[in-house]
Amino acid sequence: MKNVLTVATNTFREAVRDRVLYNLVFFALLMMGAAILVGQISIGIEASVIVSLGLTAISVVGLFIAIFIGVGLVSKEMDKRTLYALLAKPVKRWEFLLGKFVGLVMTLTVNTAAMAAGLYLALWTVKHSFEKSDVYILAAVYLILLKLALIVGLALLFSCFTTPFLAILFSAGIYVAGVFAQNLRTMSVVDLNASTMKMLRGISYLLPNFENFNVMGTVAHGGVVPGALILNATLYTLVYCAIVLTGAAAIFSRRNLK
Amino acid sequence: MGMSTPAIEIDGLSKEYPFGFLNLQKKRSLENLTMQVETGEVFGFLGPNGAGKSTTIKLLMRLIFPTSGTARILSKSINDVRMHERIGYLPEQPYFYDYLTATEVLEYFARFHQMTAADRHERVAKILKKVGLETAKKIQLRKYSKGMLQRVGLAQAILHDPEVVVLDEPMSGLDPLGRREVRDIILELKRAGKTVLFSTHILTDAEMLCDRVGVIVGGKLRGVGTPGEMVGIQTQGMEILFELHGETKNMPLFSRAMKTGERYRVQVSESELYSALDELKAAGARILSVAQIKPTLEEFFMNLVEADRAQANAIDVSGK
Numbered sequence: 177m178k179n180v181l182t183v184a185t186n187t188f189r190e191a192v193r194d195r196v197l198y199n200l201v202f203f204a205l206l207m208m209g210a211a212i213l214v215g216q217i218s219i220g221i222e223a224s225v226i227v228s229l230g231l232t233a234i235s236v237v238g239l240f241i242a243i244f245i246g247v248g249l250v251s252k253e254m255d256k257r258t259l260y261a262l263l264a265k266p267v268k269r270w271e272f273l274l275g276k277f278v279g280l281v282m283t284l285t286v287n288t289a290a291m292a293a294g295l296y297l298a299l300w301t302v303k304h305s306f307e308k309s310d311v312y313i314l315a316a317v318y319l320i321l322l323k324l325a326l327i328v329g330l331a332l333l334f335s336c337f338t339t340p341f342l343a344i345l346f347s348a349g350i351y352v353a354g355v356f357a358q359n360l361r362t363m364s365v366v367d368l369n370a371s372t373m374k375m376l377r378g379i380s381y382l383l384p385n386f387e388n389f390n391v392m393g394t395v396a397h398g399g400v401v402p403g404a405l406i407l408n409a410t411l412y413t414l415v416y417c418a419i420v421l422t423g424a425a426a427i428f429s430r431r432n433l434k
Numbered sequence: 435m436g437m438s439t440p441a442i443e444i445d446g447l448s449k450e451y452p453f454g455f456l457n458l459q460k461k462r463s464l465e466n467l468t469m470q471v472e473t474g475e476v477f478g479f480l481g482p483n484g485a486g487k488s489t490t491i492k493l494l495m496r497l498i499f500p501t502s503g504t505a506r507i508l509s510k511s512i513n514d515v516r517m518h519e520r521i522g523y524l525p526e527q528p529y530f531y532d533y534l535t536a537t538e539v540l541e542y543f544a545r546f547h548q549m550t551a552a553d554r555h556e557r558v559a560k561i562l563k564k565v566g567l568e569t570a571k572k573i574q575l576r577k578y579s580k581g582m583l584q585r586v587g588l589a590q591a592i593l594h595d596p597e598v599v600v601l602d603e604p605m606s607g608l609d610p611l612g613r614r615e616v617r618d619i620i621l622e623l624k625r626a627g628k629t630v631l632f633s634t635h636i637l638t639d640a641e642m643l644c645d646r647v648g649v650i651v652g653g654k655l656r657g658v659g660t661p662g663e664m665v666g667i668q669t670q671g672m673e674i675l676f677e678l679h680g681e682t683k684n685m686p687l688f689s690r691a692m693k694t695g696e697r698y699r700v701q702v703s704e705s706e707l708y709s710a711l712d713e714l715k716a717a718g719a720r721i722l723s724v725a726q727i728k729p730t731l732e733e734f735f736m737n738l739v740e741a742d743r744a745q746a747n748a749i750d751v752s753g754k
Contacts, residue, residue, distance in 0.1 A: 178545075179545075179546060182542065182545040182546065186531070186534075186542055189533075189534075190531065190533055193533040194533070256529050257525065257527075257528075257529050258529055258530055258531055260495075260497060260523075260525035260528070261523065261524075261525055261528060261530065261543065261587065261590055261591075262543070262546075263495070263496070263497055264495040264496075264497070264518060264521070264522075264523035264525075265518060265543060265546040265547070266515050266516055266517075266518040266519045266546055266547065267515070267518075267546050268515055430499065432497075432498040432499060433492070433497045433498060
């Protein structure tokens with residue numbers, strides 16, 4: 177576990193020293209500023225517009241970081257051969273992989289927290305007060321973070337057996353499919369025969385169901401996020417990540433470096 | 435030496451790489467390698483580029499996995515992660531996280547070994563001094579030259595005081611001074627009783643440092659023996675460099691001499707050497723240097739390749 181933490185800390189340090197990350201945060205803050213502006217022209221619903229836009233910004237920026245840095249976590253180390261000296265140390269390959277994952281999730285946590293703080297600041301600027309329901313924005317942010325962790329796991333898995341470019345495509349593709357996984361499960365199309373429907377439904381259960389993580393609408397309108405939903409989403413993420421990372425470790429442990 | 439278990443035992447190691455359409459074809463980069471490195475010896479792994487030196491070393495470090503065969507280091511399977519606590523490795527053309535300083539990267543690597551924080555700081559400071567990076571230790575590695583990165587690589591390989599050190603082309607990218615420093619470090623490791631396996635394509639490095647060398651060409655081990663047995667016997671004669679002023683140009687040796695600038699050089703066989711020196715002395719020449727003429731590496735390896743055509747199997751000069 178110590179090895180995992182060492183790799184994680186270094187991954188976090190790399191992200192902190194990487195200017196790309198600051199640019200993304202800057203972009204997010206810009207979005208916040210825009211939210212305030214838009215809020216001002218939407219009389220009566222400023223707060224909900226700001227929350228919607230803010231959460232979207234957090235989600236989109238996080239998604240970019242999760243996919244692009246997530247795919248690079250291992251492939252960059254293989255390309256630049258920074259991995260060679262490390263893997264000759266008393267380190268297991270899965271420890272390295274898990275460390276990379278934890279490091280990026282740590283980075284995303286800090287980023288997301290910073291952006292959430294920005295969102296609250298924007299809200300305060302408009303309302304000059306907080307309501308009790310505003311606490312659920314944090315729940316929404318937490319759920320976004322869970323979603324991002326899932327994406328990082330998938331990006332890592334793909335980067336273990338394919339080129340970075342394809343890994344990015346796959347990760348983005350799975351994300352989009354995951355957003356619509358719920359629809360895939362519930363839809364009934366007249367034209368499709370029963371077996372095709374079954375197959376589609378089967379696939380939809382393999383995909384991460386990102387609808388589980390989406391409480392943006394509820395939160396933006398001052399609704400309540402039930403504790404059970406948060407708990408379920410947490411467990412779902414833990415199990416899903418465990419499976420995906422086990423797969424990634426199994427592939428990576430057999431992989432020949434160049 | 436020889437009595438104890440070898441530090442490194444390689445047994446029938448082969449590596450094939452798939453390539454071409456659908457990876458249907460196979461390229462053999464290492465063929466049935468069997469050899470031992472004894473405890474406490476400096477072993478040179480000699481061969482031209484692409485001979486299979488790096489492949490062997492990467493297999494030992496489990497960066498790649500063999501198609502067949504096994505290897506043991508310190509009597510433990512190379513897959514034993516804890517054994518890696520006791521070995522050090524310098525990759526070929528090493529590259530490290532360029533957003534870290536030399537101190538940071540070594541601290542990072544040290545964390546994977548069993549060391550207390552105080553131990554770690556002390557070791558890192560000591561090693562940085564040893565590899566000559568003390569003044570540059572706070573600079574990010576992105577600003578390092580190739581030679582400096584090589585020193586960082588060497589530092590991380592010996593950081594934890596390993597019993598077996600494997601160095602892939604440790605002299606590459608270094609200037610003459612750097613090369614000498616690396617040679618000194620290897621000799622120091624030997625004095626401390628460590629086992630060193632290093633690969634090189636430079637004959638003189640091997641001759642100066644190694645107890646034994648293994649020569650590998652085309653993925654096959656061509657021979658193992660002392661540097662003298664393997665390389666020295668190939669001496670092609672002696673070259674004398676001298677200065678000569680005055681008009682005594684009627685000596686027989688002079689007709690064979692080549693003039694470059696103010697100096698002359700002449701090639702003689704080893705048996706002629708002393709008579710030639712006497713002749714030059716009598717003529718009033720000033721001897722600048724006498725050096726053995728060695729075949730170039732290419733010639734040396736070409737000879738091996740040719741010998742190989744006649745004799746398919748690996749020879750073992752040391753008679754093991």
